[in-house]
Amino acid sequence: MTDDVLVVHGGTPLEGRIRVRGAKNLVSKAMVAALLGDSPSRLFDVPKIRDVEVVRGLLGLHGVKVTDGAEDGELVFDPANVESASTDQINVHAGSSRIPILFCGPLLHRLGHAFIPDLGGCHIGPRPIDFHLQALREFGATVDKRPEGLHLSAPNGLHGTKFALPYPSVGATEQVLLTAVMAEGVTELRNAAVEPEIIDLICILQKMGAIIKVHTDRVIEIQGVPKLHGYTHRPIPDRIEAASWAAAALATRGHVEVLGAQQADMMTFLNIFRSVGGEYEVTDTRPPKLGDPGQEGGIRFWHPGGELNAVALETDVHPGFMTDWQQPLVVALTQARGLSIVHETVYEQRLGYTEALNSMGANIQVYRDCLGGTPCRFGRRNFKHSAVIAGPSKLHAADLVIPDLRAGFSHLIAALAAEGTSRVYGVDLINRGYEDFEAKLADLGAHAERP
Template identity: 35%
Template sequence: MDRLRIVGGKRLEGAVTIAGAKNASLPQIAAALLSDQPLTLTNLPAVSDIDNMLAVVHAHGATVTRHDPHSATIDAGPANGGETPYDTVRRMRATVLVLGPLLARFGATRVSLPGGCAIGARPVDLHVKALMALGARIEIEGGTIVAEANAGLKGARIVLGSPSVGATETAMMAATRAKGETEIVNAAREPEVADLADCLIAMGARIEGAGTHRILIAGDTDFRATQHQIIPDRIEAGTYAIAAAITGGQLELTHARLEQMASVAQVLEAAGVRIWPGDRGLIVSGDGALTGVDISTEPYPGFPTDLQAQFMALMTQAAGAAMIRETVFENRFMHVPELQRLGANITLQATTALVRGGSPLRGAQVMATDLRASVCLVLAALVAEGETIINRVYHLDRGYEQLDVKLRRCGADITRLKD
């Protein structure tokens, strides 16, 4: 497995092109299975999670044509319901998103319970309940979701117990093929959900309210061939904004959209970081003193859990203390012991971490445990004295396109080591 070697102390300066959003791309690849007409997706990020999801739809008989690293056409005309075996889903949890489209189109399917990062249980029960509300019969047999709706799905009122992004996407996709109208209440409001709705609408679906807590879908969609461009990745943009801040540098984040990351910008500005719109995206400057800021992760439009680890790395360099509360995923503080190995002063109690800034970080051997924890360690290593070796960086390659290359172009001393 590859490792990263980072020598800290370099100020970042330059431009970073923000890739397409991984978390928007994955459900849209799954959505291609709804239709017998081809779907072309552009601005796909060149990361391993995209390769894995394309492999899943291909395993169901879809033809996948890669035009370049950032675009692909998925023709699911020859696809089948079949079974999604564990070997194809074990690498990431997002593969459960094929459940709704396969069930809605073919009337029956079997999908192995997915694997992925060890950041909490993230059960599929909300997905299952949403599909059952549409009339599906679902059982879990030996680690496999067995779903049937031989008479077809029927539109219904779905009230989600929490605003789950994945469950909202599953319900929305399945509802496009249900008979009658579906209402999703307490829906997730994330930009990725709205982008999926835009993709489905381009495919022929009739959807209103995406981006709000109430979404309406008229079923019996007459699907058509179409093309859709993925939105920029707000989490990648936030990560590089923190990279500029933690190194005292300045970065232009090409394609980044301020409206998608308003809560992040607000928190960073409170910490002493300057952010303003540029001609091609956003400009972030960290040339001032950093101040500790308390945060609590929340569903959109609150501070995203996917930036919690990165923000914790930043707070190790801030004056004073910062309280960080994680409310979305259990076990999402697995990066704390590794930050402590670098010298961070962090006290952890249940779902809250107290970060006392100002302690100098020093390079060490550290281990990545999940995608966001991996990049958190990269950020800390950028300011740590001496050399840091980050092991198991395959997690990074799941969600960050050429992270080491992009950072090196901006002045970081970072090298990928091949074992």
């Protein structure tokens, strides 16, 4: 742990321009989808993050040859040898990511059986997989839970089904999509998640030959097809990373342009950003023409000076305010005048990181009650899932240990906004979802170094 530390000298506004590439929460799923094709797939703008490495390793073990394409960030997946692969080493990936659960459908289609090692991912509550398993059973799979992982088989193949999710889970919706596309017959999924990353995954599957209808009211209908081919796809940019840098600009009274950030996928964040008092400008992409090199679009975010305003927000499924946006934004809210309220309704235990902010001088109280307008699943269930942030607070340096990805980025922002020198331990976790974050910090003029 001691060499996994970043020394951060706070108090300097972040100023400059960075770029975001393909979304962590799409790219890893797109990589799994390549398993379903009977010919190679090609994915562009793949960020160099740990989750991509983990899925690349898993695909390799399952016989998918993954190679770097000609363009920086391009990966090519050749699934020709899936049937003959030996997966003896699969447990080396136990505990490293949540993505292995999404291999169920594709492996059942290709092999008739699947072994899924223990899942990893962020420690932000219990994170059950009951919806996934229930859906797989509805398709006709048998699921055997053993201490070393899940053993699945589909002795009679997979068949389309009518299924309603108890909650619009992103992962469970992806599970159904990746399974239904090649199941025999029609699948109707109700209460599906409709995050932009899901829609992008649907675009990929459609490119592969799938037939998927997205109806109103969270209903998705999939008509199974016997065969899919490879895809070529440029994924949507990472809207969580873009919002994280926006929050960093606000918290440090800086000015950051995020190339690649897309307004349409960030509307809810942009509304809150403006309500807090942050300013932004959307710049459109101008394609190159003769005598004009063109310009890559993005969004410029800045602190206009003066005081920030307190706000009340609830995290929610799309099109609500993303749960992964709240941790970075809360750091900026410690600098707003008045009482801000954050009601976390997606994960029951995603506010633990506020203790570290309090150790730096923030004034954040967490409550078991639903403090937002809507009572949520976690009310009266003893989970501290609402926060009241009183500001503005002068943040001072501290020694911090990163608990998970987004909380980790919020610790980093707090250290950059604070006066004095902080030591942030466990920063390697941030590489799970933020490409080259140390180089980006340097580009933005942050004073941070490895000791």
